[in-house]
Amino acid sequence: MSDAIRLSDLTLGYDGHPAVHHLEGAFETGSLTAIVGPNGSGKSTLLKGIMGTLTPLGGSIVREATEVAYLPQSAEIDKGFPATVAELIGLGLWKRRGLFGGLSAADREQLAAALGAVGLAGFAGRPIDTLSGGQMQRALFARVLVQDAPLVLLDEPFSAIDERTVADLVVLIERWQREGRTVIAVLHDFELVRRHFPRTLLMAREPIGWGPTGSVLTPANLQRARAMPEAWDEHAPWHDEHAGHEHAHEEHAH
Numbered sequence: 001m002s003d004a005i006r007l008s009d010l011t012l013g014y015d016g017h018p019a020v021h022h023l024e025g026a027f028e029t030g031s032l033t034a035i036v037g038p039n040g041s042g043k044s045t046l047l048k049g050i051m052g053t054l055t056p057l058g059g060s061i062v063r064e065a066t067e068v069a070y071l072p073q074s075a076e077i078d079k080g081f082p083a084t085v086a087e088l089i090g091l092g093l094w095k096r097r098g099l100f101g102g103l104s105a106a107d108r109e110q111l112a113a114a115l116g117a118v119g120l121a122g123f124a125g126r127p128i129d130t131l132s133g134g135q136m137q138r139a140l141f142a143r144v145l146v147q148d149a150p151l152v153l154l155d156e157p158f159s160a161i162d163e164r165t166v167a168d169l170v171v172l173i174e175r176w177q178r179e180g181r182t183v184i185a186v187l188h189d190f191e192l193v194r195r196h197f198p199r200t201l202l203m204a205r206e207p208i209g210w211g212p213t214g215s216v217l218t219p220a221n222l223q224r225a226r227a228m229p230e231a232w233d234e235h236a237p238w239h240d241e242h243a244g245h246e247h248a249h250e251e252h253a254h
Helices: 043-051 085-097 105-117 133-147 164-176 189-195 221-227 245-252
Strands: 003-014 018-028 032-036 058-063 067-073 149-157 182-186 199-205 206-212
Touching: 003 043, 018 043, 018 058, 018 182, 032 043, 032 164, 032 189, 043 058, 043 067, 043 149, 043 182, 058 245, 067 133, 085 105, 085 133, 105 133, 133 164, 133 199, 149 164, 164 182, 164 189, 199 221, 206 221
Parallel strands: 032 182, 032 199, 067 149, 149 182
Antiparallel strands: 003 018, 003 058, 199 206
């Protein structure tokens, strides 16, 4: 199997201060991988490096796919912006249509199908500021759907949403893998990772383990990750109750 992404002695950071140190390895094409670790361990930073929005301080990232679908943390979305659900999802088509290009009949059919797939049929005209947290996350997954990219990056896709929504969205993630897409998700729920993600990268700024989930999420590895002196706070909770705080921690840990 070919590599969708190859990381070679990768170091990433902000303003010259490293947040991810000497990461070496590859995400295979068609793989489904969870990235886990303490708060401030560099998980979101790694996704930004893979996307190409953060230039490596050292080493390299080689990405096979040119098209990437990215789902940001919920805290990065301005829910007060005056847009409808259809307009939010339609942003996933901008590379094909341009920022000011109109939607074709086929595009509108694709948007409607994506809404149906995430359980939001009939929501196209709803303002996004009327959506619940779970509905907003479903809409963001619909935007990923219409992007139809071979590489999917999800940053804390299940923060502060109900169990039914999590279950429905996991079905979509598993469908993407069956379609041959490479899916990488930053997650906190170890039981969900063990049930649904065959591969895991455990980080604490440096890689602790990377491979089959059962062999990575061992008590010894988890204890080592908690104790890493480079981590933002070795006593920080593994589950962040406040969406979006991890990225702030990563930026201010320096």
